Amino acid sequence: MNNLFSNFDAKAALKQLSDVNGKLMKGAELLTDVEDIDVGTAPKQLIYEEDKLTLFHYKPEAKKACGIPVLVVYALVNRPYMLDIQPDRSFIRNLLNLGLDVYIIDWGYPTQSDRYLSMDDYINGYIDNCVDAVRKHAKTDKVSLMGVCQGGTFSGIYASLHPEKVHNLITLVAPFDFTTDDALLFNWSKSMDVDALVDAYGVVPGSLMNDGFLMLMPFNLNIKKYVDMLHVMEDKEKLLNFLRMEKWIFDSPGQAGECLRQFVNDLYKGNKLAKGTLQLGDKTVNLGDIKMPILTIYASADHLVPPAATKALNDLVSSEDKTLYEFQGGHIGVFVGARSQKELAPAIAKWLVTRDVPAPIKSKEAPKKSPAPAIEKPVAAVTEVAKPAIAKPVVKKAPVAKATTTKASPAKATKAKTAAKPKAVTTNAVPEVFKTTFKKPAK
């Protein structure tokens, strides 16, 4: 007869038990000292605010590698500081160190007075105003949109409705095709009576949403995680890191009812975005109107937004320059994992740098709300030549000069000429990281 635990050593067992108790005690002592858990510490400046929304510009950390600013659009669920959770695990700091000019939208915490905000208000209102604010602040015609999760879906919709303002589109773990049954969240959302939920609450409490997320993996998220935590509880730094993530997980803003209603009914249940029948205000959203370069990032082990929901974007857009990037990991690991810091952030920066226009517009005036279509063509030309550029070193971007041969109106030609100046490319210093060998992402 086998004894399952015959390898146990009694003294070791005592040690194990007393270790656990000791760690709990020490942890309690450390926890009582915790008053402030710092997150989102990368220096930034407020440049625009509207209702509960605030728009920040991060202080540049390195010589500019990109003329086109990057606007990060985060999801309405949870808070954007996850991208800058701690200095040594900061997606944002990484992008800044690689020479990107980064802006970020903070949606704030909706209250009952925001219950009527719709998807149209968020996308054609807030995001559009933020894009304009960034264009004005950075003195550029266009921005590169980087949407995270639901923010990625919003960014895709925005890019299809306002392509003249979006130079590049990057989506990170963002759903576009909601027909997949690969994830519990998708299944549950499809059978949920969101109308009853919204009618009962107005602004749906974040805690209610969070309970749903915890139910996805109840044993791991409610028990194992905290037992595992005992092993790091004695170490103040590790404990603080754990608490930063806890802070983020349970810092859940409420959801504006009308927006949530449409998101669930039209997208999760109706899959209208992929079908091309989504209506926002008086406009129908057609992802086929997206022609700018796109980078679609999905996580292979994403239990919240499965790859099938994310990858679909590349089949729905008309862009010729489209890249699919597989991140080996889960939904959250995309932003805070070690691999993310080491691989993903540089990959994004490189992708952006190779699709940049060399110089910002010279006009001191604020860009118009709806810029003339004249600027669209030259950028398209740049896109065209930059198409295979993901594997190319930035310094080889000289073929941009081809853009000047594009037949365009005088205004367009001037613009294209500006874009074609190789000098501008070399002016933007190429960070060392881009010169190193870079593994091409799996397609």
Added chain:
Amino acid sequence: MENPSDYLDGWMKIQQQAINALRDQALQVQSLYQNGATASDNPFTSWSKSVLEAFPFGADGNLAKDTFSKTQFGTEAMQKLYELWQPLLNAIRDKSIDPANYGNLTDPTKIKQLFDKLFNFDFDAIAQLQNQTKQITDLYEQFGKPWADVAKTQSANFLNGDYSQNSLQPEAIFTQMKASMAMFEKSTGRIFSVPALGKDREKIEQISKYAKALSTFSSKQAEYYQLMQATGYEGTQAVIKAVAAKVGAGEKFEKFDDFFALWIDSNEKTFNKLFQTKEFSEKRNAMTDAGFTARKMYNEIIEGQLFDLPIARRSEMDEVYKLVYDLRKKVKSLESQVQELKTQR
């Protein structure tokens, strides 16, 4: 290496020693955190209580406090798991183990306690809900005493039953909920067919509907809990099978943590399988929808009661919010037009 046959006895002694040591430590710590703790408390409880009260105020202080509570829960679950599987381990030690009887070696009551805690199942809450229904009917009985009396009797019957015993058996609770629902239909539910009583009839109807909605919610909640409990037992069986397979293959657990990992993994998979089913979605949605409906009705009752008072009601505030929303949009649109005109100049 200890004699394997004496291992578990040794383990129990060691655990007892460790708990005693923990209590000694707790008493020392308690002296540092005297606020809130009384001498009559269990030392560990009072220690926990004192520690929790020692956390600083403020958002992050609360987060640290919550995290500590969750960690305590995690370790408690681990300890409960150890207790739960003790008979199985004893059987292994006594060499009396028979894979066919593994299931009999686990105590269903302890399994239930573990799962109740994990999923925040609280059968007392169901009783409280019934009590709430009773209080509501008490409050408004002036509007329809005869019907309120019936509802009161029905709630009292439920509360006076041998609830504590039944609470250990989800099936019994479920049956009781069904019976309670049927009683409601036969008593208070009849109010819908009564003729008009005057100006307060609407209020009585609202209250009755709300009471009915609460009963429906309780019933749906019990059905949901029953499903989760049944899956909990299924998960336990899966662990037993996995252990049996390990025994059969001549493998060993190197430490309790390994067993804990197997338990987590096996249960997670079992529940994940349930979560994928249509039955789960239907039962969960039926429960939440019933809850939303009850909440909506409660709001309507409050609305009705506040009607004559100089207090803004929810529906009025909603109108204000809508107005503010529309005005915001209008102002933004006008501002944008002004800006455009300025630019054109």
